[in-house]
Amino acid sequence: MKTITARVGLLSVSLGVGMSFLVTGCGTSKGSNSSGSSKTSQSITTGINKDYSGTTITVLLPPWGQMPQSSLDEFTKQTGIKVKMESMSWDNIHQQIVTSEAAHISPADVTEVDWSWVGQFADSGWFTPLNDYMSKKAVQNNAAASIFTVNNNLLAMPYSLDYRVVLLNMTEFKKAGINTVPKTWTDILNDAKELKKKGIVQYPIAVPMSVTEASAVSWFELIKSDGGQLFDNKWNPLFESQSSAGAQALSFEKKLYDQKLVPPGEVTLTDVENGDLFKAGKAAISLESSPGGLAGYLDPKTSNISKDDIAMIAPPGQSPGQSGTFGLPEGLGVPALSKNKGAAAMFINWWMQMPQQITAYENPNMGDLPTEKYTLQQLSKDNKLVDGKDIMSTVSSVKPLFPQGTPSWYPQFSNAAATMIQYVVEGKETPSQSLKTLAKQVDSFR
Structure with a gap:
């Protein structure tokens, strides 16, 4: 991957997020081995070998989890294990897992497990605890393993360290006479109006508003950036009041839609499609993005903005100095x-090794920010990590969305929140009506 720190700066990213690099207290529950081999899971922790040569496994991941075939071929060469990689959208993977489990069928041998699914999957018992399957060193060196650990059981091994940022195409900003990055929601609104008025970009802002997880996450991002929370420590909603950060964020999104600062079809677009808009130069502001995906935007083979000046900032709030993710x-x-x-x-275990973590980061179709701390350090040392100094100084302080842990009913809640957003921006309900409805739905989820 080419060095891109010269053109991409991480500006004012003071993240309030806390994942420790060291994970302790993993339990000793055994993961069963149904492959027919008499070997125990303990043999896996000693390294990559040919204990399971001749096996074919299926791997179900979203587009950004599609490891290149050349890497999969190398894995097969090292282990004798063939990999059938399947791609599906993030939302559809969750539905596939739920449907398959209801039918008592395994959705795949390896699947995506998002942070937001941890509560539900831990309660259901649908996934094998990985404590005895994973190398202890790999777990200790992983920046997010604690978020996937429930009751001392490691539910999944993190492969992509993601958090929310805002991307700005400063080349297009400067064409409109704007030379500074936005520091508040009002700045974002005014900058977008200027970009539209001067004909630089017809629809300057890309932000998901469809009934997808990304739409809910965009709303959560705005709430956090304004210093708000979704719930108190007893899971009582904090977004119902019109003065709440949740209500203010929802009204802000509706304003963007009403003033035609987002594409009119935004209510049907996914996060991937929004990324494509930014990559094509059809949006100058990506309001809900990830630091790991910059490789794809800066690769001339996949992007129309590869030579543009792209800035990455922490999501700003309503007041200067407010920021959060x-x-x-x-x-x-x-x-x-x-x-x-x-x-x-x-x-x-193979994926957790440095060569594969680097491949997943550098590949323009993946762009997964490594979870392994030594890989992050190496990329930063080699000047291949986008503003590595800032990422390395903040990554160890990244916290989850819910301080009290992700609830088992999060998938229902996020879907209801995304539905609410679509209803509000399309004018089917007022923000006040929708927020009251969402608060009542929470009672039925709990």
Whole structure:
């Protein structure tokens, strides 16, 4: 990957997020090995070998989890394990897992496990605890393993360290006569109006407003950036009042839609499609983005803005100096119904090694920010980590969205929140009506 720190700056990212690099207290519950081998899971922790040669495993991940075939071929050469990689949208993977488990069928041997699914999957028992399958060193060196650990059981191994940022195409900003980055919601609004008025970009802002997880996350991001929380420590909603950060954030999104600062079809677009708008130069502000995806934007083979000046900032709030974000790491898990647990676990251990973590970061179709601390340090040392100094100084302080842990009913809540956003921006309900409805729905989820 080419060095891109000369053109991309991480500006004012004082993240309030806390993932420790060291994870302790992992339990000793055994992960069963249904592959037919008499070997125990302990053999996996000693390294990559050919204990499961001849096995074929299926791996179900979103587009940014599609490891290049050349890397998969190398894994097969080292282990004798063949990999059938399947791609599906993030939302559809969750639905596939739920549907498969209801039918008592394994959705794959390795699947995506998002931070937001941890509560639900831990309660359901759908996934194999990985404590005895993973190398202790790999767990200790992973920046997000604690978020996937419930009751001392490691539910999944994080492969992508994600958190929310805002991306700005400063080349397009300067064409409109704007030379400073926005520091508040009002600045974002005014800058977008100027970009539109001067014909630089017809629809300056890309932000998901469809009934997808990314839409809910965008709303959460704005709430956190304004210093707010979604719930108190007893899970009582804090977004119902019109003076709340939740209500203010929702009204802000509606204003963006009403003033035609986002595409009219935004209510149907996914986060990937929003990324494509920014990559094509059809949006100058990506309001909900990730630091790991910059490689794709700066690769001339995949992007129209590869030569532009792209700035990455922490999501600003309503007042100058307010800013906040949260972590959204993604993991690799092994369903309890998988018949190839040993081979699947070896694949995950292989992915956690530095060469694969670097590949997943540098590949323009992936852009996964490494979760392994020594990989981050190496990329930073080699000047290949986008503003590595700032990332390294903040990554160890990244906290989850919910201080009290992700609730098991989070998927229902996020879907309801995304539905609410679409209803409000399309004018089907007022923000006040929708927020009251969402608060009542929380009672039925708990």
